[in-house]
Amino acid sequence: MHTALAAVDPEPGDEVVTTAITDMGAITPILYQAAVPVFADVDPLTYNVTARTIEEALSPRTKAIVVTHLFGNPCRMGEIMDLARARRIPVIEDCAQAFGAEWNGRKVGVWGDIGCFSLQQGKHITAGEGGLVTTNDPELARRMYLFINKAWGYGDRNPDHYFLALNYRMNELTGAVAVAQLAKLGEFVERRVKAAAQLTAGLNDLPGISTPAVDRRAKHTYWKYCLRVEGDRFEGGLEGLARGLRERDILCAPRYIQKPAFECQVLSQQRTFGNSRFPFTLARPEAVDYRRERFPGTYEALASVLVLPLNEKYTDQHVAYVVDAIRDAVQQLLRDKP
Numbered sequence: 141m142h143t144a145l146a147a148v149d150p151e152p153g154d155e156v157v158t159t160a161i162t163d164m165g166a167i168t169p170i171l172y173q174a175a176v177p178v179f180a181d182v183d184p185l186t187y188n189v190t191a192r193t194i195e196e197a198l199s200p201r202t203k204a205i206v207v208t209h210l211f212g213n214p215c216r217m218g219e220i221m222d223l224a225r226a227r228r229i230p231v232i233e234d235c236a237q238a239f240g241a242e243w244n245g246r247k248v249g250v251w252g253d254i255g256c257f258s259l260q261q262g263k264h265i266t267a268g269e270g271g272l273v274t275t276n277d278p279e280l281a282r283r284m285y286l287f288i289n290k291a292w293g294y295g296d297r298n299p300d301h302y303f304l305a306l307n308y309r310m311n312e313l314t315g316a317v318a319v320a321q322l323a324k325l326g327e328f329v330e331r332r333v334k335a336a337a338q339l340t341a342g343l344n345d346l347p348g349i350s351t352p353a354v355d356r357r358a359k360h361t362y363w364k365y366c367l368r369v370e371g372d373r374f375e376g377g378l379e380g381l382a383r384g385l386r387e388r389d390i391l392c393a394p395r396y397i398q399k400p401a402f403e404c405q406v407l408s409q410q411r412t413f414g415n416s417r418f419p420f421t422l423a424r425p426e427a428v429d430y431r432r433e434r435f436p437g438t439y440e441a442l443a444s445v446l447v448l449p450l451n452e453k454y455t456d457q458h459v460a461y462v463v464d465a466i467r468d469a470v471q472q473l474l475r476d477k478p
């Protein structure tokens with residue numbers, strides 16, 4: 141993400157529109173590039189930003205839009221790209237959780253100007269740590285290549301350090317593992333999709349919970365499998381249902397990241413470089429207005445999401461076990477049994 145943002149090269153105080161339901165590793169690079177993250181609300185059914193919520197967050201200072209395909213469910217890229225192209229704003233796709241996902245028959249990571257994929261150990265494929273970026277734009281590719289190499293012009297006639305940049309090179313060992321993992325990706329994705337379809341078939345008639353909202357144009361590749369829970373229908377609410385699942389040996393994480401990113405101290409207290417608060421010192425007041433009522437979808441999403449792990453090794457038996465346990469917990473904890 142840092143490499144992608146460096147390639148876009150914001151002026152200090154420029155704005156990058158993003159989501160508050162994501163990994164902090166997708167937000168801090170915005171600040172390191174001296175830009176201000178501006179949070180778009182999300183659709184509480186898909187947990188993703190939409191063209192409408194992005195549009196509400198745009199300003200004359202918007203330098204880039206980051207879209208995050210959360211949990212493997214792709215954003216509605218057609219509408220988002222129409223908006224971004226009309227305004228000539230580059231789009232960075234955060235595909236860390238969405239390897240292999242598609243919108244309207246095209247893979248995520250090729251819709252926007254740059255795609256970013258993580259190889260951290262918890263993702264669809266891993267090389268221990270690290271990640272990769274994709275682009276079809278030769279200028280962005282050149283700038284990203286330079287940025288990960290301290291902007292040293294390898295191969296140029298008079299090479300120099302052309303601009304401020306870091307050593308973000310992937311080492312050979314990690315690269316070798318990543319290449320080997322890439323060969324397995326297709327199979328991993330299809331196995332996850334199959335296990336998720338079985339979970340959905342086993343759970344979609346249950347009261348009080350909803351299986352993932354997947355548009356017919358979307359291929360969701362299920363980094364995680366999320367249930368949307370009507371908390372007030374269960375004893376103990378969302379947490380009560382989560383406890384019930386854990387008592388049945390089903391791991392789960394209610395609320396995913398617990399709170400929107402802007403409630404974390406780096407953003408809420410503007411803890412950045414020394415005591416300078418930079419680059420927040422350059423921000424429009426509205427860009428850092430994190431009042432709850434501005435993010436109804438974000439709060440609703442976190443209050444209702446129950447994240448279940450999923451991996452490519454799930455067998456039919458595993459899925460059946462999980463389905464039985466969830467059905468049992470729902471039956472027991474539902475307040476008004478139908």
Ligand SMILES: *Cc1c(COP(=O)(O)O)cnc(C)c1O
Pocket residue numbers: 162163165166208234236237258259260269270271
């Ligand atoms: C994991 C993750 C990241 C960060 O990836 P790293 O490789 O750990 O930097 C960014 N965005 C999302 C959505 C993620 O899930």
